[in-house]
Amino acid sequence: MQYESEATQFLTQLKTERPHLENEQKKGRSLLWDKQLDRKLQEDFKQAKVAQKPYVYQNK
Template identity: 45%
Template structure:
């Protein structure tokens, strides 16, 4: 038998007693994390980067 922490035991028991929370957890995750990604929007920060000099304090 592998180790299971007290918190994991508590959460497993609590979720067994409150099955409606599973759907609320999925809804909350969808609200904050599972968003469709736009590849063009992700490329904007990369396109706006400015090349850095090898030694930034060198006077040209």
Template identity: 45%
Template sequence: MYESEHTKFIKELKAKTPGMEERQQAGRALLWDKAPVTLDEQRRIAESRIRQQAYVYQNKA
């Protein structure tokens, strides 16, 4: 079965560095995985949001 050089490289890298996948998952959890937000909290966040004018660098003078 054909295996690309890229796939071979990734497999070798994972074999050489144990714990790499765990560190990747921890990093992803730190940056991307968020706790679920309740509907009440979503409503509160939406209500507290301040509307921004269409072109932020233009003054309304």
């Protein structure tokens, strides 16, 4: 028998009890993250980027 942590056991049990849970997670993720990138907007962000100083806490 292979060792499984309590967290792994909990997640395995949860997915067994609620098989639809993973599909709901994927739907939620797609709402926030799985979007087409606007190349023009990305280029504008890149041009507007301000270089950070190497020592951000130094006053000079």
